[in-house]
Amino acid sequence: MEMTHRKKKFLAFELFGNFESDIIGNERYFVFKTEEMPSITSGYRSDVNSEKDTNGMYLTENVFRANDEDLYAPLKEACMTESICSNKDKIHTIVSPFIGNNLDYNLKDIRKIGHRGNGENSPVNRFPIENTIPSFILAHEKGAQMVELDVHLTLDNNLVVFHDHVIKEKSISKITYEEFVLLSQVEHDNSILKFSTLSEILDAIPNDLGVYVEIKYNSDQGPYPDNYPNNLVEQVLKLLENHNKRKFLIASFSPYICALTKAICPSYKVCLIVSNNVYKEISKSKLSQTLEQFVISSGIDGIVSNTDFFPDIKDVFAKFENLDKLVYGEGTNDKDQIKELEKFGITGFCTDNLELYQ
Numbered sequence: 001m002e003m004t005h006r007k008k009k010f011l012a013f014e015l016f017g018n019f020e021s022d023i024i025g026n027e028r029y030f031v032f033k034t035e036e037m038p039s040i041t042s043g044y045r046s047d048v049n050s051e052k053d054t055n056g057m058y059l060t061e062n063v064f065r066a067n068d069e070d071l072y073a074p075l076k077e078a079c080m081t082e083s084i085c086s087n088k089d090k091i092h093t094i095v096s097p098f099i100g101n102n103l104d105y106n107l108k109d110i111r112k113i114g115h116r117g118n119g120e121n122s123p124v125n126r127f128p129i130e131n132t133i134p135s136f137i138l139a140h141e142k143g144a145q146m147v148e149l150d151v152h153l154t155l156d157n158n159l160v161v162f163h164d165h166v167i168k169e170k171s172i173s174k175i176t177y178e179e180f181v182l183l184s185q186v187e188h189d190n191s192i193l194k195f196s197t198l199s200e201i202l203d204a205i206p207n208d209l210g211v212y213v214e215i216k217y218n219s220d221q222g223p224y225p226d227n228y229p230n231n232l233v234e235q236v237l238k239l240l241e242n243h244n245k246r247k248f249l250i251a252s253f254s255p256y257i258c259a260l261t262k263a264i265c266p267s268y269k270v271c272l273i274v275s276n277n278v279y280k281e282i283s284k285s286k287l288s289q290t291l292e293q294f295v296i297s298s299g300i301d302g303i304v305s306n307t308d309f310f311p312d313i314k315d316v317f318a319k320f321e322n323l324d325k326l327v328y329g330e331g332t333n334d335k336d337q338i339k340e341l342e343k344f345g346i347t348g349f350c351t352d353n354l355e356l357y358q
Contacts, residue, residue, distance in 0.1 A: 100237075100267040101244040105210075107269050107301060107324040108347045110247070112357045113212055114139030114147040115328060116163065119352030129186055129193055131161050133204045142354040146210030146247065148328075151198055153232040154180055155225065159198040159239060165221045173224050198236075202243045210247035212350065213240070214273070215261070217254045233260050237268070251304055253278060259298040266299065271324060274313060275306035284312050291316045295323065304350065307331025307341065314344055326350065 117135025119125050128134035136147045150163045158177035165171060167183045175183070177197070184195045196204075202211065215236060217229050225231075240248050250261050251271040262270045272294065279287055291303070291313060302324025305313055310327060317325050326348035331337035333353040341349075349357065 097264055097266065100265040101241055102265075102268055103245060103247055104267065105247045105269075107249060107326075110145050110210060110249075110348050112143055112145050112354060113326070113348055113350040114142070114144035114354055115332075115350045115352050116149065117147050118142070118354070122352075125352065127188065129188070129195075131163055131195060132193065133196055133201055136201065136205045136209070139354060140206050140209045143358060144209065144354055146212050146249065147205075148212040148214060148350050149198070149201065150214050150216050151232075151236060152216050153228065153235055157231070157235060159235055160195060161198055161201060162195050165216060165218065171221065173228060199239055202239070202246070207245060210249070212249040212251060215250060215252040215254070215257050217252060217257050219254075229254070229257060230260065233257060233264065237261070237265055240268070255294060255298070258300050259294075262299050262301075269301045269324070271302040271304045271326065272298075272300055273304045273328075274309060275329075276309040276312070277306075279309070279312075288313060288316050292319060295320060302326060304328060304348075307337060310341065310344075310346075317344060317346075324348070 114136070116130035117132065118128060118138040119130070119135075121127075121130045128138055131149055136149070139147050149161045151159050151161055152165070152172040154160055154172060154177045155174055156176045158180075160172065160177065160180050162172060162180075162184060165173075167175075167180070170179070170183060172180060181194055186193045198213070205211075213236060215232060217224075217232060236250070240250075249269045249271060250258075251273050252258050252261075253273045253275070255272060258270050258272045261268060272291075274291070282290075294300070295303070295316070303313070303317070304326040305317075305328075307327050307329040308331065309329075310317075310331075317323065325344075325346050327341055327346050328350035331341060332349045332351035333356065335356055338349065338356065351357065
C-alpha cells in the first residue's frame, strides 16, 4: 500500500476513570484539525481561548503543546501515529495523515445494514453464527447493502472479527491469533466452525457488499498492550487501503478511536456509536452539548444511535443537517418504529431482520 502523507497533525486526549465527571464514555477529547502543526511553547497545556464547563471539560479549541524535541520527533517508519508526553491520565498523539485510496460514496444511500451479518444470534436465529462469513453472505443474499462486524487486534497484530472483548475469560487483545482460533471455534452439525480474520472476510464476501467496521475498544476492558488503540486503528486502515473498491464505514463507541481515524485519513466515513448504557448518568442537556461539540471538533461524518437512546439525542440529529444518521437496536426490527425513525431523518438501519427492508 502506498500512502500519500500530509503535514502532521496533533491529536490530544485526556483519559480518566471517574464516571461522574465523565462526558464521553470514559474519555475527554481534544481534537485539532489544522493542517499546520501548532506553535511550540514550553509547558504542558495552554489555556488561552479555552472554556470550561461545570465538570472541568475543555470544549473549545484549547491548544496542547509539547517541547520542540517531542513534537517534531520523526514517526517510526510505516507508522501513522506516535504517542508522546503520555502517562496514565493523558495520551498525546502526533498524527501523520494520509490521503486514502478508499471508494467514496454517499452514506445516506445505505439503508439496509446487516447487524453482525444476518443478525445477532438468538434462540430463534441461531445459525449461521454471527460475525462469520456464512452470515455475511446470507445477509448479502437478503439484500443487505452493508454488513456490520466487530474488529479486535490480537497480541500478534491480527485483526479478528468477534463481538465480545473477552472469549472464555481471556481478553482478545492479550492472546495470539492461534489462541483465538482455538478458543472461538464452535461445533455445528459434526463440523467445526471458526471465526475469521478481517482480511479473510474481505476476500470471501461479494465485492458489492459494503462493510461497517466497528472498532472495538473500551478502556474499561484494559489494561491493553502498549499503544493498543493507535496500533488497532493503523492496522485497520492499512488493510482497508488494500480493498479500495469496497464501501467502508468505520465506527466505534470510543470517541478517541473515531477522532484518531478521522485525523489519520479524513476521506473515510467515520461515525460515533452512542447508547443509553454508556451515557445513562449524563444529563440530556449536557450530553447534547458535548456531542455537538465533538461532531464539530472531530469532523466525524455521523452518529449511530441505539433506537432506545435516540429520543435523548434527536435534537443533536436535528441540528446537523448534513450529519449521517444511523440507528441500531430493537427498534430496527419493528416496522412501526422504522417509519417513525425515518421521519426524523434516519437513513441507515443496522438490523437483525433484513426482510423488513425489502
